[in-house]
Amino acid sequence: MQLEYFLLTAAALFCIGIYGLVTSRNVIRVLMSIELMLNAVNLNLLAFSNYLDPVGINGQVFAVFVISIAAAEAAVGLAIVLSIYRNRDTVDMEQFNLLKW
Amino acid sequence: MTLAEGVQLVAFGILVAMTLGGALGVVLLDNIVYSAFLLGGVFTSMSGLYILLNAGFVAAAQVLVYVGAVSVLILFGIMLVNKEQPFTPMKQAWVGKVATGGVCVGLFALLTASTLNTPWAISTEVPSGEMATVAIGIHFFTDYLLPFELASVLLLIALIGAIVLARREFIPDVAPGEAESEALQLPERPRELVSSVSSVSDTDS
Numbered sequence: 001m002q003l004e005y006f007l008l009t010a011a012a013l014f015c016i017g018i019y020g021l022v023t024s025r026n027v028i029r030v031l032m033s034i035e036l037m038l039n040a041v042n043l044n045l046l047a048f049s050n051y052l053d054p055v056g057i058n059g060q061v062f063a064v065f066v067i068s069i070a071a072a073e074a075a076v077g078l079a080i081v082l083s084i085y086r087n088r089d090t091v092d093m094e095q096f097n098l099l100k101w
Numbered sequence: 102m103t104l105a106e107g108v109q110l111v112a113f114g115i116l117v118a119m120t121l122g123g124a125l126g127v128v129l130l131d132n133i134v135y136s137a138f139l140l141g142g143v144f145t146s147m148s149g150l151y152i153l154l155n156a157g158f159v160a161a162a163q164v165l166v167y168v169g170a171v172s173v174l175i176l177f178g179i180m181l182v183n184k185e186q187p188f189t190p191m192k193q194a195w196v197g198k199v200a201t202g203g204v205c206v207g208l209f210a211l212l213t214a215s216t217l218n219t220p221w222a223i224s225t226e227v228p229s230g231e232m233a234t235v236a237i238g239i240h241f242f243t244d245y246l247l248p249f250e251l252a253s254v255l256l257l258i259a260l261i262g263a264i265v266l267a268r269r270e271f272i273p274d275v276a277p278g279e280a281e282s283e284a285l286q287l288p289e290r291p292r293e294l295v296s297s298v299s300s301v302s303d304t305d306s
Contacts, residue, residue, distance in 0.1 A: 003223065004216055006154065009117050011212035014126055015205040020128035022201045025188045028133055028179055032140050035171060036124055039147050042159075050154040054222065054228035061240045063159045066250050067166050072259035074171045078178040079266035085182045092188050 006047035014040035027081045027091045031074065038070045113153055119146040137179055140174040158234040 003020025013036060020033030042063045084098075085091060104112070123143035127136045144167040150247035191197075229236055243251045 002119050003221055005149070006112065007215060007216045009150070011216065012121055014204065014212075015209040016121070016124045016128055016264055018208070019205045021203055021229070024128070024275050026133055028175060028182065028202060029136060029251060030125055032136060032175060033176075035167070036127065036143065038169055039144065039167075042163075043150060043224065044149065046151055046154045046159060050156065054155070054226050054255070055236075056226050057156075057229060058240065060156050060159050060233060060237055061245055063156070064162060065248060066236065067159070067162055067253060068289075071121055071166050071170060072256055074174055075263040076259050077209065078174055079181045079263040080180060082267045085184075089184075089206060091182050091184060092186075093268075094191060095111070 003051040006043060010043040010047065012070055013037075013043065017072060020059045025093050027084070027096075029095065031081070032075050034077070035070060035074065036065060038073075042066050112149070113172055116146045116149045116153070119143075120150065134176075137176050140175065141168055144168045144172060155228040155230055155233060157231065158237055158264065174267060213242075 017033045017037035019039060020036065021030055024030050024033060044067070044082045045059040047059075049057050049063075053059060081091070084096060087093060121142055121144065123139045126139040127143065130136050130139070136297040144163060148168075149164040151157075151163060
């Protein structure tokens, strides 16, 4: 098993997440894409932790922090989505231009 | 990790196929409920990858937090805002998709090149294995104590903020007589289905 395999997997997952983040019209799918990108970062951290720092395992500590931040982000993001949905009555990203002009 | 090399490779291949296929399904499928369930599958196979990387505690935390909490939260979000509306087609939407796909492929190529060309200083020490949980605990309460406490404060802030944001601001003005017949309806949802069912039952009775 090589370090590069895990890094390439994480890179592919991150790029899929970016594609979904930019091209999605549905707000919930945007949130899901952000979760995919956070998972890719976690995979990177754990791969570095296992192959470059197997005794200190600082990367695993960082991964736990990332998981907790991601949980908080999902909760606040869904609350914002619910609030916008009540005001605008849609989940279309193209119609959310509240902060644009 | 005490597995043989071939077993690790086969498990890695299966888990990567599940992860990337599920991620593509999350992004590309039309039905968002399928996307949410595929997201749960992606999180589960990611925890398998974490186990391959000798990170048992993080794998358990991944299953608990992502599969158990975030997937369920997203499913609840879908159920709360699930509005059957066709999105109005944008003019030249394919330009944006092609440009984004190009950027993503370019970024992947860049990351691949930099990954393959970097001389990694692979450590030859034996991984700590099951003792990793103890090591993480020692890290949390010695050198990462301040970020650990800040994370707990941040979770509290997120909890209160989510409650404040998602709280229902208004109470609909309904007469007490009709409030009983519409007890199952949320005030902000469209009411075609429930009211049609109730009117049918009223005409039957």
